[in-house]
Amino acid sequence: MTVSPKTDREEAARIISRYDLLALPVIDPDGRVLGMVAVDDLIDAIYAASAEDVQKFGAVAGAKQPYLRIGYARMLGKHAGWLCALFLSEMLTASAMQHLESALEKAVVLTLFIPLIMSSGGNSGSQATSMLIRALSLDQIRIADWWRVAVRELPVGLTLGAILGAIGVIRITAWQKLGIYDYGIHWPLVALTVGVGLVAIVTFGSMAGSMLPFLLKRLGFDPASASAPFVATLVDVTGLVIYFSVAIVILRGTLL
DSSP states (O other): OOBOTTSOHHHHHHHHHHHTOSEEEEEOTTSOEEEEEEGGGGHHHHHHHHHHHHHHHTTOOOOOSOGGGSOHHHHHHHHHHHHHHHHHHHHHHHHHHHHTHHHHHHOGGGGGGHHHHHHHHHHHHHHHHHHHHHHHHTTSSOGGGHHHHHHHHHHHHHHHHHHHHHHHHHHHHHHHHTTSOOOOTTHHHHHHHHHHHHHHHHHHHHHHHHHHHHHHHHTTSOGGGSOHHHHHHHHHHHHHHHHHHHHHHHHTTTTO
């Protein structure tokens, strides 16, 4: 295993970590040895790269300076770009709700579960993204392995969705039977809508969260840019449409 003088420090660190090496020879294009890079030389690079990835995953532009040395203007800039992008993306959620206004008026009870369902999809997507970003950064998987990841994540998403869906159905049933809240005469259909909606949205969240890092890397971006807030925003918009699509199918002729 060798590197050239132009090899990125993070790439050299990945090679040393992957093959448990203590040093890497540095060679020129003609194969002559110019020196070596030792593992202790790369500790700072590994630390800086991991710190930057953590910041990106929180939807904050990476900063190399210590926190207390970052100026006000620079601190504002680190937050504002991502925050504005996420806000503009979330506006699509408002647009989707406007198109679903008639359904919301007919079945107000469904709105009680919107935060629950959307957050569940975002959480499942964030979990999948976290695992995939780490695997990509450690070269445990390649872009060509996307289909293998999809085959693994699909049943996982379905199972997780089924677990959460069952919990949601049990909760609605318990509240109805105990008299804590009255969901109306069609409460079994409401419970079924929430259960099926959770299965669909959690599955979509897992698939979207696992595929997004591959897409970003294929386009030449850092997979760490697939931050948890970004994935959650994506699932929020699509999850709302999925939820009410399920509701229209199940509740047609009753509440809708």
